[in-house]
Amino acid sequence: MWDQIKAIAFDLDGTLIDSVPDLAVATQATLAELGLSSCTEAQVRTWVGNGAEMLMRRAMTHALGLDVEQTALDAAMPTFMHHYQENLEKHSVLYADVHSVLQTLFDAGYKLAVVTNKPYRFTLPLLNAFGINDFFSLVLGGDTLAKMKPDPLPLQHVLREWQLEKSQLLMVGDSRNDILAAKAAGIASIGLTYGYNYGEDIGLSGPDAVCEQFSDILNWVNPAKQ
């Protein structure tokens, strides 16, 4: 139990929302439009984590069988962005207990942020679509600042913005990028096992705690003490 935690930064994809079904539809539609061979949803699950451009880089590299050129990737991105915009929330779902746990933390007075590598333009609409936008007083997308996770910059931004000590901020995420960013920022982290982590065990990244369900994070922070 960490009594000193005052604020929590949540990852989005694979932590709050299972967004891979729609990311897969958008990826497959983009590959089809480019005349490239398709991919499976299971493959997309292992390619998510470093933002939209890296997802398409991995998808196109897989389809081509060689590293995709930056110009070809740049040309493909508007197509992907269009298809993802059209399929943002069609098949995605909020993970179990996310709304009620966020409500509990919010009511207890924790400051809550979203720190995602997803492009910002998709992040707010997605939070809105699932009715959890109002819990967050700070939302950072993968393109909000100069660097994204695993760089510590977004978490350092949260620390500065809210004038927190490092011991007062907790990162909750499903990917090694979340855990590495937290370590580099000098803050505690919880790794969730149910999300996307390139098919790897999140425990291998060395989070301070590992949780199998979202509601398990309530065993580590203390809403009663806020």
Ligand SMILES: O=C(O)COP(=O)(O)O
């Ligand atoms: O969009 C991604 O690649 C990952 O997004 P996340 O940081 O919310 O997991």
Ligand SMILES: [Mg+2]
């Ligand atoms: Mg994630």
